[in-house]
Amino acid sequence: xxxxxxxxxxxxxxxxxxxxxxxxxxxxxxxxxxxxxxxxxxxxxxxxxxxxxxxxxxxxxxxxxxxxxxxxxxxxxxxxxxxxxxxxxxxxxxxxxxxxxxxxxxxxxxxxxxxxxxxxxxxxxxxxxxxxxxxxxxxxxxxxxxxxxxxxxxxxxxxxxxxxxxxxxxxxxxxxxxxxxxxxxxxxxxxxxxxxxxxxxxxxxxxxxxxxxxxxxxxxxxxxxxxxxxxxxxxxxxxxxxxxxxxxxxxxxxxxxxxxxxxxxxxxxxxxxxxxxxxxxxxxxxxxxxxxxxxxxxxxxxxxxxxxxxxxxxxxxxxxxxxxxxxxxxxxxxxxxxxxxxxxxxxxxxxxxxxxxxxxxxxxxxxxxxxxx
Numbered sequence: 001x002x003x004x005x006x007x008x009x010x011x012x013x014x015x016x017x018x019x020x021x022x023x024x025x026x027x028x029x030x031x032x033x034x035x036x037x038x039x040x041x042x043x044x045x046x047x048x049x050x051x052x053x054x055x056x057x058x059x060x061x062x063x064x065x066x067x068x069x070x071x072x073x074x075x076x077x078x079x080x081x082x083x084x085x086x087x088x089x090x091x092x093x094x095x096x097x098x099x100x101x102x103x104x105x106x107x108x109x110x111x112x113x114x115x116x117x118x119x120x121x122x123x124x125x126x127x128x129x130x131x132x133x134x135x136x137x138x139x140x141x142x143x144x145x146x147x148x149x150x151x152x153x154x155x156x157x158x159x160x161x162x163x164x165x166x167x168x169x170x171x172x173x174x175x176x177x178x179x180x181x182x183x184x185x186x187x188x189x190x191x192x193x194x195x196x197x198x199x200x201x202x203x204x205x206x207x208x209x210x211x212x213x214x215x216x217x218x219x220x221x222x223x224x225x226x227x228x229x230x231x232x233x234x235x236x237x238x239x240x241x242x243x244x245x246x247x248x249x250x251x252x253x254x255x256x257x258x259x260x261x262x263x264x265x266x267x268x269x270x271x272x273x274x275x276x277x278x279x280x281x282x283x284x285x286x287x288x289x290x291x292x293x294x295x296x297x298x299x300x301x302x303x304x305x306x307x308x309x310x311x312x313x314x315x316x317x318x319x320x321x322x323x324x325x326x327x328x329x330x331x332x333x334x335x336x337x338x339x340x341x342x343x344x345x346x347x348x349x350x351x352x353x354x355x356x357x358x359x360x361x362x363x364x365x366x367x368x369x370x371x372x373x
Contacts, residue, residue, distance in 0.1 A: 030190035222316030264322025
């Protein structure tokens with residue numbers, strides 16, 4: 001089971017943004033590869049802390065995590081807040097957190113704190129994917145055409161002469177407290193440590209060109225409208241030796257004709273005639289798995305709720321499936337012919353037609369309570 005992000009950083013769920021940042025910096029310094037060379041366990045803790053910080057430092061991601069837990073990002077499917085983060089991701093995104101803890105400007109993977117090149121990350125792309133209720137219930141793999149920037153064939157780069165390939169400009173300032181060293185991103189290369197040497201036709205100023213690519217997106221069962229998934233590395237490329245951004249996938253669900261979703265449960269309104277209610281019947285209804293036939297007992301009452309267990313939506317947390325709740329509604333005709341009217345007039349004083357609710361016939365409020373229990 002995946003560890004709780006708050007526990008990884010050692011903070012409470014009510015921690016402020018400043019407290020979360022401070023806790024992450026402490027953990028990152030403790031498990032930094034420079035301090036723990038060759039220690040696989042420390043490296044794993046370093047990655048876990050970065051993943052937790054990526055989610056908890058973002059108000060939107062934190063809100064989704066508080067509501068849905070790890071299922072909001074589904075790291076097992078290659079999506080999510082920090083699922084699948086590598087050293088390049090961490091160093092490119094959170095280098096500013098470390099400050100001068102490791103001797104001057106913080107660097108990227110391949111040069112921890114030693115003046116190596118910083119790995120710039122390309123920009124993210126965002127798309128919206130529409131899903132039917134059946135696709136939401138069962139999960140689906142979608143193939144989507146995405147226009148993304150990639151490095152053009154034939155482009156070459158050279159070391160940035162302004163920062164000598166470090167991606168940063170270091171300044172030393174004399175203050176009343178002594179000499180202070182600060183590092184800022186190189187404006188000439190944008191922090192990548194490289195500038196274009198040869199640019200082929202059709203490439204932009206960064207050596208990138210736009211191409212259409214078909215991306216396969218595996219969407220797990222149980223996603224909800226408005227949820228956002230992440231496909232790592234399928235955003236825009238970065239120039240030089242940078243790493244690609246991510247493809248952010250916003251989920252939009254299409255309304256079903258007869259089924260309504262409520263959490264993991266589904267609701268279906270079934271209308272039957274008075275004769276069907278009196279004599280009993282067999283009816284075929286919709287479900288996300290196809291048509292389902294149900295039996296209605298003679299004398300069934302309007303407002304009765306039939307629960308078909310496990311016929312709802314699969315839980316995104318992996319806790320089974322919800323139920324399909326069938327709401328029985330007895331349809332009363334608004335117009336009658338002479339013979340029908342005479343029949344019901346004769347039945348007005350018939351004792352068998354008089355309402356006789358039993359204790360087992362729950363009130364409307366009790367039914368509503370059962371639905372949400």
